[in-house]
Amino acid sequence: MRTLTLYYATNRNHLGQRWTPNSYGQDFSADRPNNLRFGRVTVEVSANKVTDYLNDKVNSRSGDGENLAGYIEKKLRKKNLISAFVEAEKPTNATNSPLASTTAFNELKKQMEMKRDLVVFIHGFNVNWFEAVASAMALELMLNRRSQDNDKLKDTSVFLFSWPSNGAMMRNKAYLSDRNDARDSSVAVARGFLKLRDFLMTLRPKHNDPTQNECGQQLHLLCHSMGNYVLQHALVSLDKLNNQKHFPQLFQHIFMCAPDVDDNVFEDKRPMVNLYRLARHVTVYYNNGDLAMYISDYTKGNTDRLGHNGTARPLQLHNKVSQVNCSDIVGGVTEHSYYLWATVNEDIRQSIDDLAYDDSARKRKYKSAQVWRLT
Template sequence: MAVYILSNRKIVRHKGEKVDSFSNDEYSIPNFRIAKCDFDNYKEPTSTAKKKKDYTNLNIVNYKLFSEPEKQGYQDVLDVLLNEKGIKKSTLTANNLGGSQRMFYELYKDMSSTKDRSDVLIFIHGYAYDFDDELKAIVDLKKLFIDNPASPIQHILFVSWPASSSIVPMTYFDDKASSINSGASLMRLFYFYTQFLKDIFSNRDLVPCNQRIHLMAHSMGNRVLQSMLYSLKKENILRVIDQVLLLNSDVTYKVFEDSEDSFNKLPLLANRISIYLNRKDTILGISQFTKNILTPRLGKNGPSDIQKFKDIVSIIDCTFVEDDVLSGLKYDIGNHWGYLSSSQVQNDIFQNLYGVDRNLITTRLKNNENIFTIISQ
């Protein structure tokens, strides 16, 4: 089990700390830095602890930043792996690897050492998260996807981008700009990953682990994904993702059209794409009528036209689900966090991640060949 933070937030050293950490500042740097979370000594905080002013940053979840790599590329990773197999002698060890080298090395080692499902989930959060909010979200995601035996996920790559900490409407536009910058950084990381695959598996002594990688984007996190897709050239895209789950997406309903030149690239990247929408999503309703010039949102209205992608793209209507996991004004009125608040949505997601045929996923009502409604049992 491993949880990594991929962040283009500024690096700081807070007062009284001995190590560098990510900042809460709403400021992005050009490239992602990578950190690994340490849950070995994690204890669930009490309500009193949560109220303390020091319940921030490393006191929420301990994590350690990886060093920057000594040199670019993945030849050093290859040398370490071949040395460990006794195929090629090298003085390098895993401690010589930094950044994405170290993360990809650890994931490959973990995922190839088991025959059980040991999938990776890349998660992109939405609007109005400061870094402390992100760390709390990481704890929730670990409980939901790693600790839960109903899930095939064993590793999480949490994409941390510097969204605004306030929900004041004008910060929405700051987040839009930040999501664009973060998408460009994510695009570079995607190219690093495809380069890693080419460098490592060009050697016949190393074989793919046959585990799966999934991508999940919530709300404005879909704009980060959209920015990445804008930058990707179709001829350079490899199908390295199994399932893409678009949750309550705060992007235009036209994103799959060729004129947008963004989500129409997803079928080249992934085996299956699932759009989870809620027609009562109040948050996306506000987004549409106050910030996006009356442009319908994908996560509330569904896509304009996906006829040519109907074999790959599914629409899952969550309008009628119950919030039986988390409740409160935020969830009852917002209808925007079904993946956290509803066991019905969670059950559907787990089956999706396991690769169950979309027509065989339980609790779904089939409306037509690629549109489904989650219903109460």
């Protein structure tokens, strides 16, 4: 057997006891939508089954993270342990006590001192708590496939932010409800970013305490589907909370996977025009055959989706932003969570490892105007 551990932040409502919940629901925390709970969840899985999924072939490529996530979800529903980090009885601000976030960040710092980097993961539409946790755990396992066979590579940790996506398909109502919840979660995400910034500031080398030095590893952000819509609105909230100062450059990479946002979102006066300020690199992964993007386009009244055809005007992109067309290797209209398997996941890990975009080890070819094509 193998024990999987995941640290999380959520603004979902707890089910069961507040500090040892059974799970989290599809509504906001009773305190308010921008209140964040931090904690840890563990689950026992079969080490052999995990290895089998990591070695399974998907379109002739090794690694089936989607079915791995499905297996982990089943295990979570049977038995899991959730420990929410306790908050003070009388919080010192209007959201939550800094104790819970500081506890979480200190735990993550310990991991980063042993591992390589940390990926913050924001899931998408129609995802319940168990699915969110399972996807995050599967993402971590998939990203670390290469490090298991290469002693020079350290593992990468994943930290989950879970917002109250419905997790139940009710035709258009579920989608529209999730868009509202994604938008209303933006303040929670923005506050989380600022809490992270403030924590990182305490780790500057000016401190004499050797236990409070920077670990030297990198932070990354991966948003899937409507998780990018959460990020879009978080930028607006971050601008207000940060008193319209420059965004803190928190991340080395931001990975936008199958982003369910407008295809002109990076253009002047559009919501994500300044996203590049949060990171050194921004990468958009899209699939021309993504049925979820088609549905969002034509049945929900949205404009063309970034996750379907990439940006509307790629020549206007900031030089920090690049695009990867996954259509050739993904195939089929049902593939929406392709960040979890095979070549796409490996490409993400290669970016985390600072491999040059044009390195021969990558399975991508340069097309034009900062657009690459996975092969």
